[in-house]
Amino acid sequence: MGQLNFEWYNQDKQSLERIDFKTGNYELIPVNKGKGLYIKNKLIFEGINETDILPNYHVNVFTKGNYRLISVPGTGQVYELNSSNTLLKRIDKTFYRGYNFKAVQFIHRDTLFSLGGTGFWQYHSVLSYFNPSTKDWQLKSTLGNRPEGVYANMGGVTNGSVFVFEKQREVDNLEGGNRMQIFEYNIQSNNWSTIGELNENLFSNYEINSPEFQMSSNHLFFSNSTSPIFANILTNNVYQYNETREGILSNKGLNYIANGWLYTLRDEHNQITLDSIAYKELIQNSKVLGQLYCPAKGSWSSKNNLIITFFIFILLFVGIAVYFKRKGSLKLNASISSKTHPKYFSDLLSLYALHGPDYLVTTDELSSILECDSMAFDTQRQYRSKFITSVNAYVFENYGIADSIFRQKQAYDKRIIQYGIKRDLFELIPSILI
Numbered sequence: 001m002g003q004l005n006f007e008w009y010n011q012d013k014q015s016l017e018r019i020d021f022k023t024g025n026y027e028l029i030p031v032n033k034g035k036g037l038y039i040k041n042k043l044i045f046e047g048i049n050e051t052d053i054l055p056n057y058h059v060n061v062f063t064k065g066n067y068r069l070i071s072v073p074g075t076g077q078v079y080e081l082n083s084s085n086t087l088l089k090r091i092d093k094t095f096y097r098g099y100n101f102k103a104v105q106f107i108h109r110d111t112l113f114s115l116g117g118t119g120f121w122q123y124h125s126v127l128s129y130f131n132p133s134t135k136d137w138q139l140k141s142t143l144g145n146r147p148e149g150v151y152a153n154m155g156g157v158t159n160g161s162v163f164v165f166e167k168q169r170e171v172d173n174l175e176g177g178n179r180m181q182i183f184e185y186n187i188q189s190n191n192w193s194t195i196g197e198l199n200e201n202l203f204s205n206y207e208i209n210s211p212e213f214q215m216s217s218n219h220l221f222f223s224n225s226t227s228p229i230f231a232n233i234l235t236n237n238v239y240q241y242n243e244t245r246e247g248i249l250s251n252k253g254l255n256y257i258a259n260g261w262l263y264t265l266r267d268e269h270n271q272i273t274l275d276s277i278a279y280k281e282l283i284q285n286s287k288v289l290g291q292l293y294c295p296a297k298g299s300w301s302s303k304n305n306l307i308i309t310f311f312i313f314i315l316l317f318v319g320i321a322v323y324f325k326r327k328g329s330l331k332l333n334a335s336i337s338s339k340t341h342p343k344y345f346s347d348l349l350s351l352y353a354l355h356g357p358d359y360l361v362t363t364d365e366l367s368s369i370l371e372c373d374s375m376a377f378d379t380q381r382q383y384r385s386k387f388i389t390s391v392n393a394y395v396f397e398n399y400g401i402a403d404s405i406f407r408q409k410q411a412y413d414k415r416i417i418q419y420g421i422k423r424d425l426f427e428l429i430p431s432i433l434i
Contacts, residue, residue: 004053006070006079008061009265011258014274017061019043019081019088021053026085031265031274039085046089052077062107069112071130073152074101074119076137078112078130093135100128102152104162108187111377113140115162115185116150123149125164133378139415140377141362144192147183153223156215160187163220163233165198165211180211182233182293190364196293199238206238206289214255220292221255230255231292239286247275248282341432342390344369348405349429357426360408360418388419401425 004021015036016029026043030036052075060071070079076094081087103117112130114137116123125146128137147166155164162185180198185191202208209224220231228241228249241249249255253266262282264275347369352359363384367373372383388405395404404425410416 004050004055006059008059009254011256011263014263016272021045021048021050026081026088028085031272041085043085044087046087048079048088048090052090060105062105062112064107064110064112069107071105071112071114073103073105073114073117074098076100091132091135092130092137094137099124099126104150104152104155104157104164106157106162106187109374109376113187116155116164118149118151123151125150129377131378132376138377140190141364141410141416142185142190142192143364145194146185146192147181153212156213156220157187158215158218158233161185162187163195163215165213194296196295198293199291201290202238202292206240216256217258219257221249221251223251225251229289230286233292236291236293236295238289238292239283240289241282241286243285245275245277247273248277342387342394344371344387345391345394346433348391349432352421352426353429353433357421357423360410360420362418363416366419395425399425399428 006019006021008017009015009031010017010028013028013036014031016027016031018027018029019025020027024043024045026039026041028037028039030038054072054075057072060073062069062071066083068081070081070088071077072079074097076092076097077090078092078094080089080091099119100114100117101119104115106113106115113127114129115127116125118124125148127140127142129140130136131138147164149166150162150164154166155162164183164185166181166183179200182195182198184193184195186193198211203211206229207226208222208229209226212223213220214223215221215233218232218234220233222229222231228251229238230241230249231238247253247264247266248262250264250266252268253264255262255264257263257279260279261276262279266273266275348361348366351361351365351369363380364373366384366387367380370380370383370387372380375383388407391405392403395401401422401424404422406420406422408418408420410418
C-alpha cells in the first residue's frame with residue numbers, strides 16, 4: 001500500500017503541500033531550494049476516518065475565503081483546511097460515490113462544482129455541486145447541447161469557461177471514421193456550445209499522439225507529443241517551440257502560465273525541478289503550425305443570441321396577449337392592480353407565456369428571475385421556496401386557485417426539481433400582465 005497522503009502543488013508559492021495521515025503533519029516544501037520557507041505543522045483531524053483515505057490519490061484544491069477545500073474526485077469526499085494549516089476536517093456526508101473519477105472540478109461563486117468524469121464503466125457530462133447545507137453533492141441542469149462525456153485529461157478550465165474535447169461516436173463524413181469536436185461550457189451563463197471540430201491534421205502532422213492536454217490561461221499543453229507543441233484556444237493557433245531548453249514544455253510535467261511566464265514542473269527520479277521562460281520569449285521562439293480547430297458552421301456569438309432571444313420574447317409575448325384578448329378569456333378581475341402582485345411574479349408569468357402552459361421552469365431560470373443566481377446555492381433554494389409559497393398564497397387569496405405554481409421532479413432524474421403552472425392560472429396571464 002502507498003502512503004496515505006494528500007499532496008498538491010501550490011503555483012502561487014511554487015511549493016509542494018502535503019498532508020500525511022500517518023504522522024498527522026502538514027508540510028509546505030519549496031520546490032527551489034533557498035526560495036521560500038519550509039513549514040511543518042501538526043494537524044488536528046476532525047471527522048476523518050483513515051480507512052476512507054485512498055493511498056497516493058490525486059486531489060483538487062481550491063481557495064474559498066480564508067480556507068481551502070480539498071476534493072477527492074470519484075469519492076465525493078470534501079475536506080476543509082483552515083488558513084493556518086492546523087485543522088483539517090471532513091465536511092461531506094457523501095453516500096453515492098464512484099461516478100466522477102477524472103472529473104473537471106472548479107470553484108464558482110464560492111461553490112465547488114464537478115463536471116463529468118467516469119465511473120461504473122461509463123463516462124458522462126453531468127454537472128453537480130457540493131451543498132454545504134446537506135453536506136452532499138447535488139445535480140445542476142445545464143443549457144445547450146452538451147458533450148457525451150467530459151474527462152479531466154481532455155478538458156480544462158480557463159477564464160470562466162470549460163473547454164472539452166469530445167470524440168463523436170458516429171459521424172457521417174466522406175472520409176469515414178470519427179471526428180473530434182470541441183465544446184465550451186460557459187460557467188456564468190450555464191450554457192454549452194460547440195466551437196468547432198478538432199483539426200484532423202493535428203495528430204498526423206503535428207506529432208501529437210493523443211488529445212490529452214493540460215490547460216492554463218487559454219493555452220493547451222499537449223501531454224503526449226513528441227515535440228514541444230501547445231495551442232491557444234482563443235486565437236485558434238497551434239505552436240511549436242523551436243528552441244532546445246531542457247525541462248521547458250516537458251510532456252512529463254505540469255505546464256502552466258502565471259504572471260507572464262511559462263513554468264514547467266517535473267518530478268523525475270524522485271527529484272522535483274521547476275523551469276521557466278518568459279511567455280514573450282516563448283512565443284518569439286515558436287512557429288505557428290496551423291489551426292487547432294475548424295470553427296463550427298453557422299455559430300452565433302453569445303451577444304447575438306441574447307439580442308435575438310430578447311426580440312423573439314417580446315414578439316411572442318405581444319402575440320399571446322393579443323390572442324387571449326380576442327378569444328375573450330380574460331377572467332381576472334381587472335380592478336386588482338399589478339402593484340399588489342408579489343415581486344417577480346410578472347417575470348415568472350412572462351416566461352410561461354413565452355413557452356406555453358406545459359412548460360416547466362428550471363431552478364436556474366427561477367433563480368435568475370429572482371436575481372439570486374449569484375448567491376450560494378443553498379441561499380438560492382431558500383429564495384425560491386419563499387417565492388413560490390408567497391405566489392401560491394397570493395393567487396389562492398385573489399383567484400381561488402390552490403397550488404397554482406407546483407413543483408415537479410424531472411422525468412429522467414428525480415433529484416432535479418422543476419416548476420409548472422396550473423392551466424387555470426395560465427389562462428389569466430394576459431390580464432395579469434396588462
